[in-house]
Amino acid sequence: GNSVTQMEGPVTLSEEAFLTINCTYTATGYPSLFWYVQYPGEGLQLLLKATKADDKGSNKGFEATYRKETTSFHLEKGSVQVSDSAVYFCALKEAGTALIFGKGTTLSVSS
Amino acid sequence: DTAVSQTPKYLVTQMGNDKSIKCEQNLGHDTMYWYKQDSKKFLKIMFSYNNKELIINETVPNRFSPKSPDKAHLNLHINSLELGDSAVYFCASSQGEPNTEAFFGQGTRLTVV
Numbered sequence: 001g002n003s004v005t006q007m008e009g010p011v012t013l014s015e016e017a018f019l020t021i022n023c024t025y026t027a028t029g030y031p032s033l034f035w036y037v038q039y040p041g042e043g044l045q046l047l048l049k050a051t052k053a054d055d056k057g058s059n060k061g062f063e064a065t066y067r068k069e070t071t072s073f074h075l076e077k078g079s080v081q082v083s084d085s086a087v088y089f090c091a092l093k094e095a096g097t098a099l100i101f102g103k104g105t106t107l108s109v110s111s
Numbered sequence: 112d113t114a115v116s117q118t119p120k121y122l123v124t125q126m127g128n129d130k131s132i133k134c135e136q137n138l139g140h141d142t143m144y145w146y147k148q149d150s151k152k153f154l155k156i157m158f159s160y161n162n163k164e165l166i167i168n169e170t171v172p173n174r175f176s177p178k179s180p181d182k183a184h185l186n187l188h189i190n191s192l193e194l195g196d197s198a199v200y201f202c203a204s205s206q207g208e209p210n211t212e213a214f215f216g217q218g219t220r221l222t223v224v
Contacts, residue, residue, distance in 0.1 A: 034212055038152075043115075043201060043215040087152055095208050098144055098156040098167055106152075 002027045006090050006102035013080055013109050021075040021105045023064075023090035031092040033057075033066050033073040034099065038087045047075075047088070080109045114138050117202050117216040124192055125224055132187045132219045134202030141206060142166075143185035144213060145177060148199040160185055192223045 007022040025033065032051040036044040048057030053068035062077045073090060090102040115136045124130050136143065144167075145157040158177045159167035165177070174190045185202060199220050203213040 032211075036215075043217045044154075044203075045215070046212045049212055089154065093212075096166075098159050099203075099213055100156070101154040104152040104154075 002031065002092060002094065002097070002100050004090050004092055004100055004102035006088075006105050008103075008105070010106040010108055013107070015082055015109055015111050016079045017109075019075070019077040019080045019084075019107070021088055021090075021107070023073045023075065023102060025071050025073065025090075025092050027071075027092055027094060029094045031094045033064070034091040034093065035062070035064055035073070035075050036089040036091060036101075038089065038104070040086070044089065080107070082109050082111050085109045113216075115202055115204055115214050115216040117200075117219050119219060120217060121220050121222075123222045123224065126192055126194060128192050129188070129190045130192060130221070131189070132200055132202075132221075134185050134187070134216060136183055136202075136204040136214070138204055138206065138214060140204035140214075141182055142204060143179065143182070144203040144205075145185065145187050146201040146203060146215075148201060148218070150198070154201070158185075158187075189221075192221075194223050197221055197223045 003026045034049045035047040037047045048059040050057040050066035056065045064075045087104045089104045091099045093099045117134045142161045144159045160179045163179045176188045179185045199218045202216040205213040
């Protein structure tokens with residue numbers, strides 16, 4: 001079946017550091033890929049998405065590129081801020097199915 | 112105006128009780144979901160409804176029963192609550208295919224004591 005694997009956290013960075021959170025997936029068809037963010041005590045918010053191979057999703061300085069050859073969708077940001085501290089979830093979805101999430105990666109950014 | 116709203120936000124109850132969580136979306140979406148987030152933050156799909164019809168029913172104890180009176184509402188009723196049911200439950204909705212994103216509610220933190 002379909003699945004998503006994310007790097008284990010927590011990830012601890014200083015402000016303005018470069019961020020990478022790795023995500024790989026297994027899918028039987030042609031999924032869309034997503035990154036969601038969950039701030040403490042809140043629900044999940046869509047951060048970015050990509051619907052086909054080689055698409056790049058971007059939002060708020062975060063980027064991720066849909067790489068079909070490596071079945072990956074790594075999240076990157078050039079310079080993190082304290083306000084980026086949250087839990088980040090990689091997810092995939094195929095037509096007619098629900099979102100399948102990775103286990104989440106906790107990011108902690110200190111000033 | 113909240114897009115996907117759940118009530119209550121917090122629910123503390125004793126083992127053996129029956130409780131319900133309500134969810135409403137004002138986005139005009141045709142598909143709604145219930146997810147369970149455990150203490151390690153892992154999110155797992157429980158149910159999905161499309162236009163009031165059940166389309167996904169994962170391996171969930173039959174003590175959990177979703178009900179969709181119309182496509183804007185998806186409620187979750189839980190019978191005979193157990194300690195292991197303690198979690199955060201998220202409602203979500205999405206529209207159209209293929210592969211559109213889901214919008215999530217704020218979650219209901221259920222604690223069974």
